Amino acid sequence: MNAANPAPGKHVVVTDFDGGEGILVDLNTKKYYQLNETAMLVWRGLEGGKSTHEIAVDITSNYEVELDQATISVERIVNNFQTYKLLA
Amino acid sequence: MSVLSAKFREDSVALNIIRQSWLPVDAVVVDGRPGLWWMDMSGANLAEPFFQQTVDRVKSENNRGELFTEFDVLLQLETQLDSVPPTGFIFHSSRCGSTLLANACRTLNGSIVVSEANAIDKLVARFITDAPEGSVKESLYSVFLRGVVHALGQRRFGNETHLFVKFAACSFAQIHRIGRIWPGVPSVFLYRDPIETIVSNLTEPPPWLKDNDRRILASVVGATPAAVAEMQLEELCARTIGSFYSLARRVANDNCLLLNYNQLSLPVISRVLSLFNVNPSAEEMKTVERVIGTYSKEVSATRPFVADSETKQQTASDLVREMAGKWANEPYCQLEQKRLEQS
Numbered sequence: 001m002n003a004a005n006p007a008p009g010k011h012v013v014v015t016d017f018d019g020g021e022g023i024l025v026d027l028n029t030k031k032y033y034q035l036n037e038t039a040m041l042v043w044r045g046l047e048g049g050k051s052t053h054e055i056a057v058d059i060t061s062n063y064e065v066e067l068d069q070a071t072i073s074v075e076r077i078v079n080n081f082q083t084y085k086l087l088a
Numbered sequence: 089m090s091v092l093s094a095k096f097r098e099d100s101v102a103l104n105i106i107r108q109s110w111l112p113v114d115a116v117v118v119d120g121r122p123g124l125w126w127m128d129m130s131g132a133n134l135a136e137p138f139f140q141q142t143v144d145r146v147k148s149e150n151n152r153g154e155l156f157t158e159f160d161v162l163l164q165l166e167t168q169l170d171s172v173p174p175t176g177f178i179f180h181s182s183r184c185g186s187t188l189l190a191n192a193c194r195t196l197n198g199s200i201v202v203s204e205a206n207a208i209d210k211l212v213a214r215f216i217t218d219a220p221e222g223s224v225k226e227s228l229y230s231v232f233l234r235g236v237v238h239a240l241g242q243r244r245f246g247n248e249t250h251l252f253v254k255f256a257a258c259s260f261a262q263i264h265r266i267g268r269i270w271p272g273v274p275s276v277f278l279y280r281d282p283i284e285t286i287v288s289n290l291t292e293p294p295p296w297l298k299d300n301d302r303r304i305l306a307s308v309v310g311a312t313p314a315a316v317a318e319m320q321l322e323e324l325c326a327r328t329i330g331s332f333y334s335l336a337r338r339v340a341n342d343n344c345l346l347l348n349y350n351q352l353s354l355p356v357i358s359r360v361l362s363l364f365n366v367n368p369s370a371e372e373m374k375t376v377e378r379v380i381g382t383y384s385k386e387v388s389a390t391r392p393f394v395a396d397s398e399t400k401q402q403t404a405s406d407l408v409r410e411m412a413g414k415w416a417n418e419p420y421c422q423l424e425q426k427r428l429e430q431s
Contacts, residue, residue, distance in 0.1 A: 013163045015231055018268065023231050025160045032160075034224045 005051045006078055007088045014043060026086060033084065038063075042077045046087070052078055102126075102157045103164055109244045110155065112162075112236050113143045115210035123158040124207060124236070130244065135194070137187050139205040139240075159228075162235025169242045171251075172200060176364035177275035178254040179263060181332040182296070183288035184280035185349040188380055190254040192357050195375040196368055198249035202240045209256040211236060215265050216307045230269050250366060258296045260332055261308045263339055272343070274363045277336045279329070279423065280349035282416035284400040286325045286408050297325060308332075326411035333419035337426045346427040350397070354380065 008014070011027045020037035035043060038059065045055035056070040063070075081087050109130035116125045129146060136142045146152060176193075180186035187203070194201040202208065211233045219225040241251040259266070260277065267273075279285075289297055299305065302313035309316065309327040316324060340346050345363050347356065354377050361368055368376065404412075 013160060015163045015166060015235075017227055017231050017234075021227070023163070023227060025163055027160060030158065030160065032224070032228055034227050 112207040114206045126155045128153040159232045171238045172241045174273045175250040179260040180278040181329045182257040184278045185352045186278045192376045193252040201252045203254040204256045212259040276345045282412040283404045287400040322407045322411045326415040330416035330419045333423040337423045
């Protein structure tokens with residue numbers, strides 16, 4: 001795992017739901033977040049210690065999307081995770 | 089009785105306690121926070137016909153610990169508890185033999201039968217009262233429901249292999265959402281002649297028929313809560329079971345078996361178990377045979393079963409017959425037709 005990669009916070013619990021979607025709960029704030037399929041892929045990627053670039057590459061292999069567009073999406077989602085203090 | 093209240097920062101303590109064979113025994117709101125009431129059920133078999141009867145027995149016999157947590161604990165437990173996935177679901181239209189079927193399932197080696205557990209059915213009810221289709225809350229309640237069943241199905245003795253969940257009657261109205269949570273889990277819907285069902289419910293009204301929160305039945309029968317509050321029990325019961333019959337006709341398929349009370353017999357129960365992918369031994373089937381000969385709802389299981397269809401037909405009032413005719417008979421006949429096509 002690359003230490004520079006953003007990582008999920010230990011105070012966050014995730015569960016899969018309904019074919020790829022998921023629910024995150026921040027145990028500090030008791031707030032729940034519903035993630036769509038792409039956001040769950042990003043979260044699972046972060047859990048696996050992947051960089052945003054590696055996650056974007058994964059997405060291009062699963063969906064018909066160009067790498068630059070996938071990278072923008074991944075970075076936006078990671079920023080959202082950071083905004084909501086869901087990362088370590 | 090030791091009662092603990094888990095605060096936010098005490099969740100890890102609560103988790104460590106709960107992992108030791110505690111079960112969620114109710115869905116409650118404490119200090120404005122919705123969550124679960126847990127009880128130490130270590131060593132306790134779910135031997136009674138209804139889950140709450142087991143809870144009451146365990147409470148009366150022992151000084152059991154109890155604990156409140158919020159729902160998020162379920163998400164954490166899902167990754168920590170060794171649990172049996174659902175084997176089969178039992179739905180019903182009330183007073184129609186579903187408890188007998190659940191009792192039969194309970195006799196099988198390694199089976200867990202969770203029968204009308206408050207924590208399950210109250211969460212299902214929240215789908216109706218608090219979770220519009222497609223809403224975030226719908227997803228949340230789905231995840232919580234999955235977590236509650238996971239917690240109730242935990243291997244507390246180590247040899248459990250089957251988990252049967254019998255839902256309360258009104259939970260059948262949410263079968264489409266339950267099916268989304270556990271796609272592929274086979275189910276059975278039990279029902280009975282409408283007049284016999286109504287007479288039985290009027291003789292001893294069950295909690296669902298007396299529920300002060302009229303939103304559940306209002307949703308089931310397609311009326312307003314105010315209108316439901318004004319209805320006589322005969323009409324309310326007839327409309328409710330009529331609605332269940334109609335829904336059952338729509339959802340019945342190869343994975344959702346229809347079963348009429350008047351069919352209940354050893355071969356039919358064997359067919360249900362086959363649908364549930366359970367292959368009981370000859371010895372287990374002998375035990376099943378003995379169980380179906382007793383009155384299903386009595387804890388001691390010693391009172392012999394006595395057929396009462398004729399008595400119920402004879403004692404039905406004119407109003408019962410009128411309401412059955414207006415709201416339930418036609419859906420019942422259509423459901424019977426569907427069942428005959430299914431068999």
